[in-house]
Amino acid sequence: MSPGDSADESVSTRTITPVTTESAAPIINYSERFLPVVARDGMVVGPEQLAAQAGVDILSRGGNAIDAAVATGFALAVTYPRAGNLAGGGFMLIHLADENQQTLIDYREKAPIAATETMYLNPAGEVDRQREFFSLQSAGVPGTVAGMLYAQEKYGLLSRQEVMAPAIALAREGIDLSFGLHFEISASAERLRANPAARDIFFHEDGTLYDIGERWRQPDLARTLEAISQQGRDGFYAGSVADYITTEMENGGGLITAQDLAEYNVVERSPVRGTYRGFEIVSAPPPSSGGVHILQMLNLLEGYDLQAMGHNSAAYLHHLSESMKLAYADRSLYLGDPDFVDVPVTELIGKDYATLQRERIDSGVATPSAQIAPGLLINGESTDTTHYSVADRFGNVVSNTYTLNFSFGSHIAVPHTGMLLNNEMADFAAAPGTANAFGLIQGDANRIEPGKRPLSSMSPTLVFRDGQPWIATGSPGGSVIITTVLQTILNAMEFDMNIATAAAEPRIHHQWMPDELRMEKGFSPDTIKLLIDMGHPVGISPRTSGRTNSIMLQDGWLLGASDTRRPGGFVAGYSSQGQ
Template sequence: MVRRITVALLLFLVTFPSVAGAQGQAILSYLDRFHPVLAANGMVATQEALASEVGRQILRDGGNAVDAAVAVGFALAVTLPRAGNLGGGGFMMIHHAGTGETVALDYREMAPAAATRDLFLDAEGEVDEKRSRFSHQSAGIPGTVAGMAAVLERYGTMSLAQVMTPAIRLAAEGILVSQDLSDSLKQSAERLQQFPAAAKVFFKADGRPYEPGDRLIQSDLAHSLSLIAEQGPEAFYGGEVARLITAEMERHGGLITPADLRAYKAVFRDPVRGTYRGYEIASMPPPSSGGVHLVQMLNILEGYPIGELGSNSALTIHLMAEAMRLAYADRSKYLGDPDYSDVPVAGLISKTYAESLRETIDSFRARPSEEVLPGNPLPYESNETTHYSVMDRAGNLVSNTYTINFSYGSGIMVEGTGILLNNEMDDFSAKPGIPNAYGLLGGEANAIEPGKRPLSSMTPTLVFRDGLPWLATGSPGGSRIITTTLQVLLNVIDHEMNIAEATAAPRVHHQWWPDELRVEPGLSPDTMALLRARGHDVVVKPTMGSTQSIMVTEDGITGASDPRRPGALTIGY
């Protein structure tokens, strides 16, 4: 009913703008943010408007979705420095329309050779959180440059120099500081100003923050980007940029060496695949936990009439929370880098295993997390981030999530490069059984080892209907990434929402420990009361995620950027 009223009101305001008046125009402007963007040929959805414009221009210039995705990845390093990056890593899902191939690209950071299991433990054997999060030792070997170059070489049509030109120009000529960028710099000022190189770039000479409308020029970053565009990834992993990174490490007790940089490799992997009510799901495999647990939760929920139960009804949320609880319990034990641990993927995504988990769910009672232990899938075995999605006229589709972990990573900038360092080493289990910065528990499978990639929750996902690309989505949000992506899929498949409605709907999250059901503001008080009556510890916390989605409909390609984060833009051409 609410959806019908919204559509009717929107149609009235569009049809009779003069009748609507100023208040109606304000409502129309508000509703327009949630209306899906429609395009005939292709689409780009990112968390930052300038980067979206870069991607669209690449498509207009004849590039394909991969060309545009790589251009966006480099542009975000300039325009969204708290998450876009050269000094981090991530995961990309690619569907190539010409061959029908769907692949996953793993360009997650790797632990340096000098990393040890007890790297972040103090003399008492406890985790030193400052060292694991805000020191040079917290940086893993970056993978973004290698990943972008690898996917462009395999699936792109343009040169690296062509797709990097917009990012170089934005860094060299400067960008106008948005309200969002200004706010984020002020929020991170205390940390960033501890490090001279970062303070010099992100704050004025007198230490004052940049205000909206000021021009931010990043000359060192422009130089680094130019070197990569001219020399390829060798500039980053063996050339001038590499020398500056390793010099920074030597000055401050960091671990990354020239040999570490030269040894880094991005890896193409087979996606995690599943089905949900006839739709085909392709998502990121380990060392991401996203695809495994997305499919696992969908398998559990497939046994319930979610669509009939209603969007965000108490029973729907209860069942989602119980499925989430079970999946995150398994995550704590089984997930890690598949090159180092035997991750039982087939068992975890088995429909038979999901049936056994479903039998443990009580529709009327929340099961305390202390009663829930990781399951036994083996018999069936044969936290700032940014996401963007791109589709071109040929049907090529990209879903990409990458990060430097915290907002602005560790806050440490490599002198002379304009490159912020990640603090992804905190995503390892510094001490098995002790939660990381996002409250996630990890086990032996995610212990620190040289060359290993830390476990992640990033969940870039592609969905196919009748064998054809139908949806690309994903989100930032640390431990909430998987559940955010899950709810977008449930909203469009079970609740038959358009992609904008699916994006704007209130979200919930449960991750086993802490034993709480996190909900966004706006959920009905009556629903929360019913959930508490079932035994859930319902906690209202800030909004979760920033999905950037593209969906194919009978009317054409639609897309939506999440209204939870300012400055995002979905744009077609």
Template structure:
């Protein structure tokens, strides 16, 4: 096995037309790792796993070696991360899975959390009618009915080849026997852990030692209660979580502390299969997560806008290329604030938002020389077109089956609450609802009535597990954590690979930028030329250099069938490996 890490004039109509016409130029040829490349991907032949944690990656590789397919490996990785990466890996949260079979069938599994039956529209407002982030982030009210166990069980039952008990065995062993704390977990326990875990005795007893100090790098963390819960699921299936002893623990924890989740909520939970959002970009097919994720719609929407510009000619990192992408992002995030929500409760205008005609109308409003202030951008009129902490992992097997999973507790360690003696950390995903229309959530995202709190509703998400196909065959499997920045991080993985011809490692390592409409700010990582940033400022961009964005875990399949993978150099202890 080989393993690697990587540490001024407005547009005239004629100019707009010429740029749109020029956009049909072929993108740069994709590199698969040659001597001239700056970063080199992991290269393997039979199967590959990319995740944020080396132990979990190895679990997935072992399942592939034992004859499991990509879904088997993904489910095993998901359960393992609940043990080794408790910041975001979970049983008490939820997420999304994108799956593409070797035969080309693509589907999406939605295991997003749901609001409890007793949830109400104004439950997170204080006496003055203002949104109270403490209620939506750190109280027992913050937790939605978890979906991860149901989602993994559904995937394994319908698309896997190995029994669920076998897929849970590695996670049970890691929890029961313990594992050595890595640098990433030690750092997060010392920062976020102290903020959210110490206030809860059950959580403190697991993640902090007898002297009150958090576990340090190199020390062994044992989670006996979590091992017991995992063992119950292995023996009884998801009913152990939703109807059995684990459900009792969760319901009792909530009842004793003002939470809303009851046994009926847990028993009623269902993971659901949905049709992916799909689009085309310069001859490639793009498949991503549909609502209640906003990711797929807006990745396709932004790519549709960008297809009207010749980014390859502009060049990676140029002021013009960044200007075009940032302005396109602003229009997409403005639409997100108005139109996106749970499709089981609101009509989401998917066709309009992903229409190439609508995208062209937006592209014609983008000025290369000058920004349009966010205050002047409103959600689009769609009638003519209608007919921070999360984790991601990617898996491809020897037959070409591919899985992309993004799942989360929301912020680091979720609400910080462990349900009774279950050893299971609970999410704080209720903050992803719009507590009050127009009021930003913890990631600064503004939402409207479409994403208001309602019983049994799933909150809007930015999680964007994405699969790109070329000539009918899976080509790129990718995704990232990052709250509101997930969409733009995944977008840049696609654009870097297709428009700028980067190999998967280079596309991963390239500096990133982000605009989400509100606040009206272009966030950039360090690594861009100061000259480029000055040019952007002359165009009117409010540029802010801020900390690194995202933690992509990606796999690319070359024309020879070889697998090329990369973990993100922005994070420590992640690993891409295969055989």
């Protein structure tokens, strides 16, 4: 979740035809942009090809969706280092078919024990952004490894060693540097070269970047992955890897200690859930703000005839934008880590609250953000996150979003480990009442406290139709994650779009403050003029808004789509022999 995580380049959606070979290896072809990929027995949709294929390989070997999700997560740490990670954190939303229930694994990073509320303020009381974003003090205690291992041990079918083998092989044997990865490293080259350990990972000894197509090996990362594979949690949170982390912290003024690592805990939480015109939506609870506000906006919009307005008409976009402003205003006051603050989830996602809030929307005129305050309740994250979705032949579904925060996190690597550190502490309110890196106003509920998890926008989401999982989706994008997921599922639920079309349609974003209706390219000039005439401060963004990786489950088939807004997205799947 960091600034600048967008690219206008597009990549064709891949389609996978049913396989008749005994290996069940996917057959990859190209298809039209607005057509989903089709497979029968298993699918992984993610931001990078090799990691998605690693997940499908696990499915074809008898693993379930959780095994494949964990394999994909570890592989992305090798192949997609801008956001795939070992030293970050996130949320895994799981649908368990046998129990017909959902659970959310919260492996969000935590503030170190030594963290203080004013740690990023200089003597003048101003936020020191360099320390907050690009220092060892910007790192929260990592949760990814603990979260992946917890999920796999509790809900997977295969052994830890089987699930981690693809990532280890990719790191040890190397990968051919793709155009997308070359572009991403180039864009962050100056900061990555400034850190000796990161320079050793991403560049030749003379500091030059690997060429496109050149073999790139990561032996230190392979050894770290091997330690985790052999020792489990102790391979990361104790032993040599933990020693490398704490030594780097001690040498560079960081805060994470051996005690922080040893005491890190995963929390299994109940997802938030609500309904929209007969569909059930299940999403991430606090410390993510995503699920709460997706449900809040759907409740508001349910009171309007959106089909009569027309998809992406000025009237539709107006009501969408006004709903976004109300939800993001509430985010600034009410949301935080539920283990530290009382988050009024039930009230915020209630239909009665939506009825009251809907009265604040003028159907013909935009309300200036300065006139919008958080609602009075009835009772009183870089865009360089990454998301992937997985489905298996057993009916299990996983929607996983995890991150280092900024692209390549803090750009600081831990020597001898091959991994980058997160800068997730920047998601706290360094000074309550001020904006964070994404322009989001942060309240006292999200102030820094030892052991606390920072508020997130990550929104892994499942949509159910007739009681069965129908859509698994999510997105990177920092503050735009929530509105990206909202519009994707609305496109499918309200306007009956297939998953590829639902992902490809142009999107808008409004986060209350700053008061700007951000619109992607692709909207009609007449529509834009009508919105301006209604009082919307429109800005046509040069960046794209989010990047969903989604699966639609329909009539016994898996339909996959990786949003074409960025290069490199991939859909991998397989169908077993004879189908």
